[in-house]
Every structure is written in C-alpha cells, then in structure tokens.
Amino acid sequence: MALRSSVTAAAVLALAASALLFPGAAVDERVQRIENGLRRPITIRGTPVQRMNIAERMSHYKVPGVSVAVIRAGKLDWARGYGQADVESGKPVTTETVFQAASVSKPVASMTALRLVQQGKLSLDEDVNAMLRSWKVPENEFTKTEKVTLRRLLSHNAGLTVHGFPGYAQGAPVPALVQLLDGVPPANTQAVRVDKTPGSGFRYAGGGYAVMQLLLEDVTGKPFEQLARQFVLDPLRMQRSAYEQPPGEALSRDAASGYRGDGKRIAGRWHIYPEKTAAGLWTTPSDLARVVLEIQKPGKVLRPETVKTMLTRSPGDYGLGFGLQQTGGRASISHGGANEGFRCQMFAYLDTGEGAVVMTNGDNGGQLVNEILGAIAVEYGWADYLPQEKAVVEVDPATLQSYVGDYEFPGGPVVRIRLKDGHLTSGIGGGNVVMLAEAPDSFFDMDGNVPPTKFVKKSDGSIELAAGGGTAKRKR
Numbered sequence: 001m002a003l004r005s006s007v008t009a010a011a012v013l014a015l016a017a018s019a020l021l022f023p024g025a026a027v028d029e030r031v032q033r034i035e036n037g038l039r040r041p042i043t044i045r046g047t048p049v050q051r052m053n054i055a056e057r058m059s060h061y062k063v064p065g066v067s068v069a070v071i072r073a074g075k076l077d078w079a080r081g082y083g084q085a086d087v088e089s090g091k092p093v094t095t096e097t098v099f100q101a102a103s104v105s106k107p108v109a110s111m112t113a114l115r116l117v118q119q120g121k122l123s124l125d126e127d128v129n130a131m132l133r134s135w136k137v138p139e140n141e142f143t144k145t146e147k148v149t150l151r152r153l154l155s156h157n158a159g160l161t162v163h164g165f166p167g168y169a170q171g172a173p174v175p176a177l178v179q180l181l182d183g184v185p186p187a188n189t190q191a192v193r194v195d196k197t198p199g200s201g202f203r204y205a206g207g208g209y210a211v212m213q214l215l216l217e218d219v220t221g222k223p224f225e226q227l228a229r230q231f232v233l234d235p236l237r238m239q240r241s242a243y244e245q246p247p248g249e250a251l252s253r254d255a256a257s258g259y260r261g262d263g264k265r266i267a268g269r270w271h272i273y274p275e276k277t278a279a280g281l282w283t284t285p286s287d288l289a290r291v292v293l294e295i296q297k298p299g300k301v302l303r304p305e306t307v308k309t310m311l312t313r314s315p316g317d318y319g320l321g322f323g324l325q326q327t328g329g330r331a332s333i334s335h336g337g338a339n340e341g342f343r344c345q346m347f348a349y350l351d352t353g354e355g356a357v358v359m360t361n362g363d364n365g366g367q368l369v370n371e372i373l374g375a376i377a378v379e380y381g382w383a384d385y386l387p388q389e390k391a392v393v394e395v396d397p398a399t400l401q402s403y404v405g406d407y408e409f410p411g412g413p414v415v416r417i418r419l420k421d422g423h424l425t426s427g428i429g430g431g432n433v434v435m436l437a438e439a440p441d442s443f444f445d446m447d448g449n450v451p452p453t454k455f456v457k458k459s460d461g462s463i464e465l466a467a468g469g470g471t472a473k474r475k476r
Contacts, residue, residue: 027078030379037375041448044436045391057371058083062263063362065093065256069285070376071292074353079286085256085361088265098240098247098255099359100270101281101288102337103164104346105243106209108232108291109277110154110321112224113212114306115231117150121219124151124309128211133218135178137211138193146198150215153208154320159196162189162207165275167340170246170268177214180274181207202316206278213277224276235301236290241283243276251282256361258341263362266341279339285357292348292355295322295333311350328383338366345369347384354380367447390444395437400424403455407465407472415465415472426450 036053043049058066065083069076081093101108116122122131127147129136137148142159152158166188168174173186183191192207213224220227225243233241242251257269273280294300298307310320311333317324322333334347343365348355356376358369370385377385400419407415416427424443425432433450435443443453451468458464465472 031078031080034372034375034379037378038371039374039387040446041370041374041387042444042446043387043389044446045389049387052371054082054372057368061362061364061368062259062261063360063365063368064259064263065097065361066365066368066372067093067095067097067099067285067359068372069095069289069357070380071289071348071353071355072380074293074297076286076289076293079289085254086265086269087257087259087263093256093361095284095286096240096254098251098282098284099344099361100258100273100279100337100339100342101283101344101359102279102339102342103206104283104288104335104337104344105277105279105281106206107321107333107335107346108241108281108283108288109209109212109224109228109243110310111291111294111301112228112231112277113150113154113216114302114310114320116216116219116227118303118306122150122215125149128153128215131219132211132215135181135214140194142194142197146200148194148198148208148211150212151320152198153212153215155314155318156202156204156208156316157199157314158205158208158211159194159198159200159203160192160205160208160211161195162192162210163204164206164338165189165273165279167271167273167279169271174272174274177210177217177274181210181214202314202318204316206275209278210275213275216277225280228276228281232291232301236287236294238283238287238290241281241287243280244282245272245274245276245280246270247282255282256342258339259362260341261363270342271340273339279337285359288346288357288359289355292333292346292357293353296348296350296353296355325384330383332384336366336369343369345373347373349382354382367449370448390436390438392436393439395440397422399440403463405463405474407474409470409472412470412472414475415467417465426453 038052038057039049064087065085067081069079079095081095081097083093085091085093085097117124148158175187180187181192216227217224228243247255258266295307298304313324323335325332331350337344342361344359346357358372373385374387403417404419405417413428418425424435426435433445435445437443441455453467456464456466463474
C-alpha cells in the first residue's frame with residue numbers, strides 16, 4: 001500500500017518497528033479501524049464522510065451475524081466473527097461458524113471439475129452429451145451446430161436456462177437431480193434447457209452448474225460431495241467445509257441460521273439445496289481464503305496452467321467459475337452468493353496476495369458486505385470497493401413530478417417512481433428508496449440498493465426509465 005505523502009519518515013520507521021515488535025497489536029489496530037470505519041458506498045461531495053461501526057450497521061440491516069477473513073501478503077492476516085449465529089439461542093458467530101456459501105459454491109465446484117480435466121477424465125470442449133449417462137441435454141434447433149461443453153457450462157456461455165435456485169424448506173420433498181433438471185415435481189424451478197445457441201454469449205445460469213454436477217457424478221460414479229472433498233476440500237485442508245445437503249451432524253451444530261430482511265428466522269433455520277455445485281457449499285471465510293490462496297499461488301489442487309485457463313476471460317467478464325475484473329490496472333477475481341437467508345462475497349487480487357471473504361446470515365447482508373469490504377479497501381489501499389463521491393444537484397419540482405409513474409421492464413418487475421418530501425423514491429414491491437439527483441435526469445441512492453437510474457424523454461413526449469442495463473416503459 002502506498003504511503004501518503006503527509007506521513008513522515010520517522011513515523012514510518014516507528015510504525016514498522018511497532019509492527020515487528022508487536023505484530024498482533026498491529027493486526028488488532030487494523031481490525032479496529034475497519035470495524036469502526038464502515039461507510040456508505042456513496043459519499044456526497046462537500047459533506048463530511050460518515051464512519052459507522054459494524055454493530056450499528058448489522059442492527060440497521062437486521063443481519064444477526066457476520067464472519068470476515070482478510071488475506072494479506074499471501075496468507076491469512078486475520079479472521080473475526082460478529083453477532084449471532086442464531087438469535088433465538090443466543091449462539092455467537094465465531095471463526096468456526098459455517099455459513100451457506102450460496103453461489104460462491106460455483107468456483108469451488110469448478111475447481112473440482114478441473115481436477116478431473118487435469119486427470120484426462122473430462123474434456124473442456126467435448127459435447128457433454130457424449131459423457132452424460134443418466135440424462136442428456138435435450139437437443140433442439142439451438143444445438144444443431146454448437147454444443148453444450150464443460151467450458152461453456154463453467155463460464156455461463158452454454159445457452160442454458162434457470163438463473164438460480166430458491167432451495168427447499170425443511171421437511172419439504174427434495175427432488176433428485178434428474179427431476180430438477182427436467183423441472184418435474186417436486187422440483188420448484190423450471191426445466192434446464194438450451195434456449196439460445198451455446199457459445200453465443202454470457203447468461204448467468206445456475207442450471208448449467210446443475211448439469212455439470214450430474215456430469216461429474218456420471219463420469220466418476222461418485223456423489224459430487226465426495227468428489228469435492230477428495231479433489232479440493234481435503235487437499236486445501238478446508239476442514240469446516242462440506243457440500244452435504246443437509247449438512248451432517250457436526251457441521252449442523254456450528255451452522256448459522258438464515259434470517260429474512262425483517263429479522264425473522266427462516267423456518268427450519270435454512271433451506272436445503274440439492275443443486276450442490278450451484279449453491280450447496282457450507283463453509284467459513286477462513287476456508288474460502290484457502291481457495292483464494294490456491295488461485296493466487298497454485299499447486300496443491302490445480303496446476304498453474306489450469307489456473308491460467310480458469311482465469312481466461314470469456315464473454316461476460318467471467319472465467320471458469322470466477323468473475324474477472326480489472327480496476328486501476330489491478331486484475332481481480334470475485335464471486336458473490338445469495339441463498340435464502342444468507343449473503344456473501346469473495347474477492348481477491350491476482351497481482352498480490354490480498355483479498356477478503358465476508359459471509360452473513362441475513363437477506364440484507366449484501367449491502368452490509370459491501371460496506372465491510374469498503375472499510376477493508378480503505379485500510380489496505382485497494383483500488384476496488386472504495387466509496388464513490390458524487391455531487392448532488394437541485395432539480396425543478398415540476399421536472400421531478402414529470403418522472404412519477406410506474407415503469408415496467410420487459411418480462412420483469414414494475415418500478416414505482418414517486419415524489420415525497422421533494423425527492424424521488426424508487427420502489428419494487430413494498431420498498432421505497434430515496435433517490436438523489438446528480439443531473440436533472442440522473443439519480444442514485446446512497447446505499448446502492450437500486451442501480452443508477454436515468455429518465456429518457458422520447459421524441460413523442462413519453463418518458464422511459466433506464467437502469468441496470470435495461471429500459472422500462474411507463475405504464476399508461
């Protein structure tokens with residue numbers, strides 16, 4: 001991390017000496033600054049930066065528990081647990097508490113598949129139907145010339161459907177994997193099918209990872225959770241991790257309960273996810289840090305050339321299991337996760353041994369995760385997750401009133417735009433988020449709960465809403 005010019009040489013030497021003599025104290029000081037340095041993802045130009053502590057923000061978002069692990073200089077720098085794993089029993093979060101990793105299950109599952117590629121038991125570019133035995137991807141007009149391959153499954157470029165999975169409540173019937181892929185009862189999601197030409201572009205599809213799960217099981221004759229343990233979890237000494245659904249007795253005792261946005265616990269404490277590769281991993285931030293370290297310096301699980309393949313960018317800025325970004329010249333990997341009652345994020349740089357994993361047991365945990373990562377970014381001098389500064393402008397009330405209405409995205413939600421106390425609000429369902437203006441036609445919210453919103457006046461006088469890469473028309 002670059003030192004600020006205002007820090008004197010003597011001060012630098014004193015800090016260095018202190019860190020050498022009392023390394024634990026230096027870490028504790030960093031942790032305390034982060035714990036008390038949370039801030040909103042957006043700051044307003046000309047106003048003081050509001051710093052908040054982690055307990056305040058957990059209460060604000062009604063997120064009972066948080067677990068954090070931070071990587072520095074190629075090793076785990078520190079890990080901490082905050083709050084409660086289960087409110088009703090008062091059980092605290094510790095670094096041993098396991099959370100549902102949700103979609104962060106995907107990169108670990110991808111590493112499992114790539115171990116089989118290294119062994120020559122799987123091909124990245126062969127039609128998966130040539131290797132599937134218990135089920136086949138149904139052929140149609142989209143698969144006549146291009147086929148579904150493992151590389152396309154792992155990079156979300158296979159043209160398959162089903163974005164994600166809600167899981168199954170405790171006590172509810174749970175489908176077999178083939179039932180899930182065909183969308184037949186008791187499956188609660190649609191059939192996984194190809195509805196665009198494989199290889200024609202990125203579309204995030206948990207359904208593709210479910211196909212990969214069956215592929216690995218068909219090729220090896222072993223359940224996926226056993227393969228993951230053999231090829232990834234045990235070699236990386238991820239002793240607090242498992243793909244068992246539901247988790248075994250030992251992990252269940254240390255498992256966090258999931259909580260809704262209103263603070264109510266999920267019935268049965270959590271949902272069950274038979275889509276193990278897509279959403280079924282139970283783990284801790286410290287264990288996921290071992291995954292990050294293997295990618296930064298491979299050898300225990302994956303060969304360097306395999307990691308290079310894994311981190312080759314495909315459409316959608318996605319590799320084989322990781323999102324790939326570059327900010328300020330620094331390449332990074334990341335993946336987020338959202339299961340019922342759980343939110344988490346993994347992030348790491350590739351040029352240095354830095355990164356972090358944050359896991360929560362609340363539906364509102366996504367915003368909290370970003371605030372924690374923002375505080376970590378400030379402390380460690382990262383280029384990512386730093387708060388953005390925006391200017392706020394005054395907008396004529398008549399202009400604001402002209403934007404009021406209900407805007408409908410094609411095949412998607414209806415966004416309610418209202419005017420309250422001189423500000424526009426944006427809402428889907430029961431929520432209403434206050435929007436601030438950075439231009440007469442462009443708006444944002446302080447917490448990043450809704451994407452930046454722009455109102456576009458058409459030649460016929462109608463107004464459309466542009467947000468999140470899509471456009472919504474105002475309902476008449």
